[in-house]
Amino acid sequence: MFALVDCNNFYVSCERVFDPSLNGRPVVVLSNNDGCFIARSNEAKALGLPMGGPAFKFRETLKKHRVKVFSANFTLYGDISSRVMETLANLAPEIEIYSIDEAFLDMTGFGRFGFSEYGATIRKTVTKHTGIQVCIGMGPTKTLAKAANRLAKKKPRYNGVCLLANEQEIQAALASLKVEDIWGIGRQWSALLQARGINTALDFSRASSTWIRQHLHITGARILEELNGRSCIPLEQVRPPKQSICTSRSFGRSVVEFEELQQAVATFAGKCATKLRKEGSVASTLTVFICTSPFNEPSLKYWGTRTVALRQPSQDTIEIIRAANQVLTAIFKAGFEYKKAGVIVAGIASTTVSASPLSLFPDEAAELTNERQQKFMLVMDKINRQYGNGTIHTGAENSERWKPQQANLSPHYTTKWGEIIEVRGPHQYSS
DNA sequence: TCTGGGGTCCTAGGACCC
DNA sequence: TCTGGGGTCCTAGGACCC
Numbered sequence A: 001m002f003a004l005v006d007c008n009n010f011y012v013s014c015e016r017v018f019d020p021s022l023n024g025r026p027v028v029v030l031s032n033n034d035g036c037f038i039a040r041s042n043e044a045k046a047l048g049l050p051m052g053g054p055a056f057k058f059r060e061t062l063k064k065h066r067v068k069v070f071s072a073n074f075t076l077y078g079d080i081s082s083r084v085m086e087t088l089a090n091l092a093p094e095i096e097i098y099s100i101d102e103a104f105l106d107m108t109g110f111g112r113f114g115f116s117e118y119g120a121t122i123r124k125t126v127t128k129h130t131g132i133q134v135c136i137g138m139g140p141t142k143t144l145a146k147a148a149n150r151l152a153k154k155k156p157r158y159n160g161v162c163l164l165a166n167e168q169e170i171q172a173a174l175a176s177l178k179v180e181d182i183w184g185i186g187r188q189w190s191a192l193l194q195a196r197g198i199n200t201a202l203d204f205s206r207a208s209s210t211w212i213r214q215h216l217h218i219t220g221a222r223i224l225e226e227l228n229g230r231s232c233i234p235l236e237q238v239r240p241p242k243q244s245i246c247t248s249r250s251f252g253r254s255v256v257e258f259e260e261l262q263q264a265v266a267t268f269a270g271k272c273a274t275k276l277r278k279e280g281s282v283a284s285t286l287t288v289f290i291c292t293s294p295f296n297e298p299s300l301k302y303w304g305t306r307t308v309a310l311r312q313p314s315q316d317t318i319e320i321i322r323a324a325n326q327v328l329t330a331i332f333k334a335g336f337e338y339k340k341a342g343v344i345v346a347g348i349a350s351t352t353v354s355a356s357p358l359s360l361f362p363d364e365a366a367e368l369t370n371e372r373q374q375k376f377m378l379v380m381d382k383i384n385r386q387y388g389n390g391t392i393h394t395g396a397e398n399s400e401r402w403k404p405q406q407a408n409l410s411p412h413y414t415t416k417w418g419e420i421i422e423v424r425g426p427h428q429y430s431s
Numbered sequence B, C: 001t002c003t004g005g006g007g008t009c010c011t012a013g014g015a016c017c018c
Helices: A010-017 A042-046 A055-064 A074-091 A115-130 A142-154 A167-176 A187-195 A201-205 A209-227 A258-279 A317-331 A364-387 A417-424 A426-430
Strands: A002-007 A027-030 A037-040 A068-071 A095-099 A102-106 A134-139 A161-163 A244-255 A281-292 A303-314 A338-346
Touching: A002 A074, A002 A115, A002 A142, A010 A027, A010 A037, A010 A068, A010 A074, A027 A042, A027 A055, A037 A042, A074 A095, A074 A102, A074 A115, A115 A134, A115 A161, A134 A142, A142 A161, A142 A167, A142 A209, A167 A201, A187 A209, A201 A209, A244 A258, A258 A281, A258 A317, A258 A338, A258 A364, A281 A317, A303 A317, A317 A338, A317 A364
Parallel strands: A027 A068, A134 A161
Antiparallel strands: A002 A102, A002 A134, A027 A037, A095 A102, A244 A338, A281 A303, A281 A338
């Protein structure tokens, strides 16, 4: 038996924990650059504000209904998330952290407490420890637990916990689930399925496995099995090492100058190097991409990207920035208004298993430099850990000019002393 | 005027090996 | 006119997830 625990309207809930006056009011959280809706309270959903909808198109509604709008505060959400996960890990020994607001739990052996009863206990405990509300779905496979979770969220009669334990419950649940709402079925595939008369999850579960295998490949075949109660997507308790690391941003405004793009790309490359060191990994390839707005007319559109091999697998900020700069120089075209850029490092290997190949012609001077570079990076990371990110950085990195817009950022309530005090104010302590 | 960021898995096809 | 069988590795592109 699997359980899927999913936080309700997670980013909005995080904001509400620190400002309960927002309860009952419509609240939305925007993506970087205050672009799209990425979280909505139930009240905001009821106003018809769609997930992913661009905020500027709904200015009227936001104003008219006095919707509280937040810029994304990922530092806060990440910290609250880790508290939720910690609570869950104490309630069930086997847990897979699936996303910032979701976790799968292995419920094997918990039947003796009653699955639904234990689900209710989990719900209560998480709210008590963190202030975050969750819904829980349970079923014999991860895909069915996902479906159950959807029901738990949608239908009040479940009280936030939906258990699919027997054949009848499962069939009824699948009949009420639209095919596009199955976990793993996106837009393209649901169109394909609907064209074939497969409209519900129940239809899907009874579809021809040959046809599914042919058109939806192995991924679809697994879903079919899982809907029929045969588990084939296992719980992944340890996160496998990342295969690629990406740092990309849309710019707060158009960027035209090469030098400015250069600073942005250097900053992303530096961030990738920091992430690599945090993972204990080295990368062997590097990709840089730059692009104009996808909403431009075709003649004003440009998408430039190139991948190169690094001279040797690396996690060195300076090395990676240098390589990224070379790629940028090669793909940059003057005369375009750039809106976004990014750096991706891949071909990742762990530093701990000494997977990086040795040089056939070792260069002692270079080795010495490498060693010094590594020590330098250690010092840099240590300073930034202790005094805050960005305390020390290379001259090439600069995030001032292209910085994303964040007009309505809430304080970093749980991660910066200064911002906690700023909000609460010393006078409140007396009461 | 203004439209996010960070990932994974799978397949097909090309280039290569013996 | 006729031209094997069994592989690996890599990349691009397309699908999906939150």
